[in-house]
Structures are given as C-alpha cells and as structure tokens.
Amino acid sequence: MIQIAALTKRYGDFIAVDDVSFTAEPGRVTGFLGPNGAGKSTTLRTVVGLAEPTTGRATVLGRRYADLPNPGLEVGVLLDASAQHGGRTGRETLVLAQRTLGLPRTRVDEVLELVGLTRPEARRRVRDYSLGMRQRLGIATALLGDPAVLVLDEPANGLDPAGIRWMRDLLRSFADGGGTVLLSSHLLAEIEMIADDIVMIGNGRVVASGSKATLLSGATTLARADDADALGAALRAAGHDATPTGDGAVATDAGLAAAGRVAFAAGLPLTELRAADGSLEEMFLALTAGTQRDGATAQPTTGAAA
Amino acid sequence: MTAAGTTPAPPTSAAAARSSARVPFHRLLDVELRKTVDTRASAALLAGVAGTAALVVGALAVWGREDELGLAYLAGSVAYPLQLVVPMVAALAVTGEWTQRGALTTFALVPRRGRVVGAKAAAGLLVAVATSLFSFALSALGTAVGSATRGIDPVWDLSLDAAARLTLLLVVATAVGFAFAVVIRASAPTLVAYLLFMLILPPLSSMLAAVFDGYAAVAPWVDLSTTMSVLSGPSVAGEQWAQLGVATLVWVALPLVLGMRRLLRVEIR
Ligand SMILES: Nc1ncnc2c1ncn2[C@@H]1O[C@H](COP(=O)(O)OP(=O)(O)O)[C@@H](O)[C@H]1O
Ligand SMILES: [Mg+2]
Numbered sequence: 026m027i028q029i030a031a032l033t034k035r036y037g038d039f040i041a042v043d044d045v046s047f048t049a050e051p052g053r054v055t056g057f058l059g060p061n062g063a064g065k066s067t068t069l070r071t072v073v074g075l076a077e078p079t080t081g082r083a084t085v086l087g088r089r090y091a092d093l094p095n096p097g098l099e100v101g102v103l104l105d106a107s108a109q110h111g112g113r114t115g116r117e118t119l120v121l122a123q124r125t126l127g128l129p130r131t132r133v134d135e136v137l138e139l140v141g142l143t144r145p146e147a148r149r150r151v152r153d154y155s156l157g158m159r160q161r162l163g164i165a166t167a168l169l170g171d172p173a174v175l176v177l178d179e180p181a182n183g184l185d186p187a188g189i190r191w192m193r194d195l196l197r198s199f200a201d202g203g204g205t206v207l208l209s210s211h212l213l214a215e216i217e218m219i220a221d222d223i224v225m226i227g228n229g230r231v232v233a234s235g236s237k238a239t240l241l242s243g244a245t246t247l248a249r250a251d252d253a254d255a256l257g258a259a260l261r262a263a264g265h266d267a268t269p270t271g272d273g274a275v276a277t278d279a280g281l282a283a284a285g286r287v288a289f290a291a292g293l294p295l296t297e298l299r300a301a302d303g304s305l306e307e308m309f310l311a312l313t314a315g316t317q318r319d320g321a322t323a324q325p326t327t328g329a330a331a
Numbered sequence: 332m333t334a335a336g337t338t339p340a341p342p343t344s345a346a347a348a349r350s351s352a353r354v355p356f357h358r359l360l361d362v363e364l365r366k367t368v369d370t371r372a373s374a375a376l377l378a379g380v381a382g383t384a385a386l387v388v389g390a391l392a393v394w395g396r397e398d399e400l401g402l403a404y405l406a407g408s409v410a411y412p413l414q415l416v417v418p419m420v421a422a423l424a425v426t427g428e429w430t431q432r433g434a435l436t437t438f439a440l441v442p443r444r445g446r447v448v449g450a451k452a453a454a455g456l457l458v459a460v461a462t463s464l465f466s467f468a469l470s471a472l473g474t475a476v477g478s479a480t481r482g483i484d485p486v487w488d489l490s491l492d493a494a495a496r497l498t499l500l501l502v503v504a505t506a507v508g509f510a511f512a513v514v515i516r517a518s519a520p521t522l523v524a525y526l527l528f529m530l531i532l533p534p535l536s537s538m539l540a541a542v543f544d545g546y547a548a549v550a551p552w553v554d555l556s557t558t559m560s561v562l563s564g565p566s567v568a569g570e571q572w573a574q575l576g577v578a579t580l581v582w583v584a585l586p587l588v589l590g591m592r593r594l595l596r597v598e599i600r
Contacts, residue, residue, distance in 0.1 A: 110370065
C-alpha cells in the first residue's frame with residue numbers, strides 16, 4: 026500500500042505538486058494520469074525518497090521509503106528507463122542490483138525471462154537498447170527483489186502495442202497476487218487499459234480520483250455528507266459504485282434519486298447532491314489544453330473533482 | 332525480445348522477513364568495486380593506470396641514468412603520474428552516478444546515500460593502495476631487469492617507511508579527487524578541477540609566494556598539492572606533518588563536509 030498525504034513540493038515560487046493525497050491499494054493497479062508537467066514524476070520521486078517533500082508525507086507499506094532497511098525487497102521502482110548506465114550490459118545492470126539486494130545469481134535469469142529479454146540481448150550494452158528494451162530492463166530491475174509494491178513512472182513509453190498488452194498482463198497478475206501497483210502515464214487510453222483506480226492530476230493538483238468504473242461511467246452523481254465514509258459504505262451496500270473524492274464528497278454511479286434514498290435510509294443528511302458534469306476524457310482534454318496554452322488553467326467541474 | 336507470456340513472481344510474505352536486514356556495507360563495497368571494472372570505460376581507465384605505471388618504470392629502467400637506477404628511484408618516479416590518474420577512478424565512481432544517471436537506481440535501492448558514498452570512498456581507497464603496491468612490484472621488476480641488462484648491482488633501497496609514505500601520497504591525492512567529485516558531481520568539470528589542482532596550483536602558489544611575503548608563510552599550510560610532495564622525499568619533519576594535516580583539512584575534509592551536506596539532500600532526477 027502507498028499512502029500520500031497532503032504532499033506539496035515547491036521549486037522556489039513554483040508549486041510542482043500541490044497538496045496531493047491519495048492511496049494506492051494492494052490488489053489494485055492505480056493509474057496516475059496527467060498531462061506532461063502535471064507533477065507525476067515529482068510525486069513519485071518523493072514517494073521513493075529521491076526528493077524531499079516541502080510539506081506532507083508519503084509512506085510505502087506504512088513506512089517512509091527511506092526507513093525501509095532493504096527497500097528493493099519490498100518496493101520495485103522504475104522512474105526513468107533511460108537513466109541506466111549505457112556502458113553496462115543489460116545483465117550487468119541486473120547483477121549490480123542483485124548483489125546489492127543479496128539475492129542468488131539465478132534470480133537475474135528469472136527476471137530476464139519474466140520481461141522477455143533474451144540472453145543475447147542481455148549481453149548487449151544498454152546504450153544499444155531501444156526505449157522499449159530499456160523499459161523491460163527497468164521493470165526487470167524493479168521485479169528483482171520480488172517486491173509487494175511497484176512504483177513505475179511512464180513504464181509503457183516506448184513499448185509497442187504488444188508490449189503494452191504484455192505489461193498490462195504482468196501488472197494484472199502482480200496485483201491479483203496481492204501486490205500494489207502505482208504507475209503513471211500521460212495517455213488516458215493507456216491508463217484505461219491497465220488501471221483499476223485512477224488518480225488524475227493537473228498543474229500539481231489532484232482533479233479526480235476513484236475507480237475506473239466510476240470515473241469512466243461519465244454519468245456520475247456527486248453526494249456530500251458530514252460522514253462521507255458512511256455515505257460511501259451505504260451506497261456500496263446498496264449495490265452502487267462509490268468513490269470518495271478526497272474532499273468529503275462521494276462520486277457514485279447511482280442516479281440522483283437513488284443516491285438520495287440511500288442516504289435517507291442510512292440516516293445521513295446530505296449537504297450536497299448534484300449531477301456530475303463532464304466525463305473523465307473531457308476533463309483530461311481540458312487539462313491538456315490548459316497546459317498547452319500559456320497561463321490558461323483547466324477548471325475541472327465534474328462531480329469527481331477534488 | 333521474446334513474447335513473454337510468463338507471469339511475474341507474486342509478492343510473498345517471505346519478502347517481509349528477508350527485508351528486515353539492511354544491506355551490509357561489504358555488499359555495497361562489493362558492488363562499488365565491481366562498478367570500477369564493469370564498463371569498457373572504467374576497465375580502460377584501470378588498464379590506463381597500469382599501463383602508465385609500466386611505461387614510466389620501463390622507460391626509466393631502460394633509458395634512465397645508471398647511477399640513479401634503484402627501487403626507491405623507480406617507485407618515487409612513478410608516484411607522480413599515478414597521482415594524476417588514480418584519483419580519477421575514485422572521482423568517476425561518484426560523478427558517473429550523475430553523468431550516467433545511474434543514481435536514480437542506486438539511491439532507490441539504498442536510500443541512505445551516505446552509505447553508498449562511504450562504499451565508494453572505501454573502494455577508492457582500496458584501488459589507491461592496490462595501485463601503490465602494484466607500482467612497487469613493477470619498480471622491483473624494473474630494478475631487477477634494468478640492473479641485469481646493464482650489468483650493474485641492483486639497488487634495493489626502498490624502506491618500509493618510504494613505501495608507506497608513497498602509498499599515503501596516493502591515498503591523499505585520491506581523497507582530493509574524491510572530495511572534488513562529491514562537490515561537483517559531474518565528470519568533466521571534476522577532472523578539470525583535479526588537474527588544475529595538480530598542475531596549475533603548484534606554480535601559481537609559488538608565484539604568489541614569491542610576490543607576497545604574507546602568502547609565503549601560509550602557503551605550506553594551504554597549498555596541499557605542493558605540501559604533499561614532501562611525502563615522496565627522503566624524510567618528513569614534524570612541522571611538515573602538521574602542514575600536511577592542515578592542508579588536507581582544507582582540500583579534503585572541508586569540501587567533503589560541504590559536498591556531502593548537499594549530496595545527501597539534493598533531488599535525484
Ligand atoms: N527540479 C526542478 N526545478 C524546477 N521545476 C521543476 C523541477 N522538477 C520539476 N519541475 C517542474 O515541475 C512540474 C512537474 O514536473 P513533473 O513532475 O516532471 O511532471 P510530469 O512527470 O507529470 O510530466 C513541471 O512544470 C516541471 O517543469
Ligand atoms: Mg514525468
């Protein structure tokens with residue numbers, strides 16, 4: 026499990042990550058979606074202790090990453106597939122990590138097979154690798170220690186469609202085995218294909234979060250009550266999908282009337298009940314447009330907005 | 332690439348048990364030593380060090396003045412070129428992490444960055460000491476072969492004391508290169524800074540000393556590149572040890588402290 030709580034990262038006056046909170050649950054693939062420059066990499070760097078947050082905190086498996094004694098055995102990390110020494114062979118890159126972690130030598134061959142790099146490919150130097158091969162090598166490094174958590178920054182970059190499907194299957198079975206996966210992407214289609222939960226970020230702020238089912242259904246209702254957790258539980262008990270938005274409201278696929286009845290039956294006074302407008306795709310397009318036009322800021326208006 | 336249809340290893344509870352022990356230092360050292368030979372560039376650098384030593388010893392043994400030929404002379408002569416190249420091995424071990432961006436993986440695996448830097452320092456120390464011993468062996472070979480071919484008696488005049496000082500000289504030089512690397516964290520500028528220290532600082536310092544009387548008095552305390560050369564001389568007096576200690580503080584300890592404070596906190600990207 027990865028918990029990010031009120032994380033803020035400033036570079037001088039510029040706020041790259043602005044009060045970001047979300048949780049990546051075990052058994053699920055959490056997709057961290059946002060246009061280029063949204064703050065995804067900065068957030069992930071903070072999670073694995075390569076950057077200090079200005080305020081807030083992130084924990085992995087209940088601890089700060091830097092406090093994990095041998096983190097490679099608990100968390101697999103791939104932040105930038107091109108950040109590997111070009112002069113080393115693929116195999117040597119893995120051997121260095123294997124020796125650091127104190128694993129048997131045979132583990133290197135196991136992960137090479139897992140990511141589909143052949144022996145002749147593993148003997149080549151990393152500078153001669155395509156981006157797709159580097160992604161596979163980086164994922165091999167991440168999987169080496171048989172971790173319970175994966176943190177992957179844009180791991181599908183450079184993969185062909187078959188490679189993306191391979192990665193989806195790999196992450197799927199990792200999550201099905203109880204693992205936590207947090208991966209980022211700037212492509213909605215990629216996230217739609219791979220993730221169970223989606224956290225959308227724009228200009229450093231989380232603008233939507235929830236299960237893929239809720240967020241992509243488009244026809245969501247936003248309900249707010251003093252006890253949002255109880256409201257979410259009641260909606261789920263009534264057979265609806267319900268996702269906390271992080272600011273005391275719940276996004277649900279229940280209709281307005283149905284949501285109101287559920288709240289009434291549960292004895293929860295609603296403080297807000299309205300139709301959410303705009304689909305995830307529209308929000309994402311607005312965000313992307315916002316980052317492309319100088320100074321224009323995307324104003325998320327959907328019900329799942331946080 | 333093969334079409335990998337294999338499933339990944341599922342996370343196991345064994346991981347929790349295994350992971351409670353932190354990475355021991357000897358494993359970090361093992362990895363850092365491995366990094367000094369596992370690329371063509373790093374292997375070539377070490378080969379260059381050995382080649383430089385062999386070339387200098389060989390040339391002096393064959394063409395050097397007969398009356399000077401001896402173990403101490405050869406070992407002392409090869410010391411200076413080694414001071415130019417061996418510190419680069421230690422410096423590149425640090426800067427390479429940034430220049431080649433391996434730091435992203437290295438420090439994700441070992442978030443306590445000080446331990447990684449410590450392992451790199453230990454690896455650099457081992458390389459310096461090993462190179463020094465290697466240069467003594469080469470010098471002995473040069474003395475034996477050179478004397479035999481020229482038909483003179485071999486001179487085995489290197490005392491244990493002198494050998495230890497020559498080794499210390501190489502270690503101090505390596506420490507300077509390492510400290511520069513910790514401060515600068517980029518390969519080319521670090522090598523330039525080190526060469527300036529070795530090649531430009533001594534003449535600059537003596538020129539300043541000739542012009543300013545005030546500087547002449549403090550020069551031996553601050554100009555490490557000149558002061559440390561006394562280590563290759565016949566003996567070192569008490570005050571010279573003190574000067575060496577102070578100058579080392581200035582050129583090694585001070586940059587290391589400042590550089591490490593930054594290195595431990597800087598964002599790795
Ligand atoms: N070290 C830094 N100094 C200044 N600005 C930075 C730094 N790192 C990232 N940024 C800025 O922070 C924002 C978020 O960057 P990043 O996290 O890389 O976004 P993403 O990964 O979502 O594309 C960008 O506008 C980027 O320019
Ligand atoms: Mg990024």
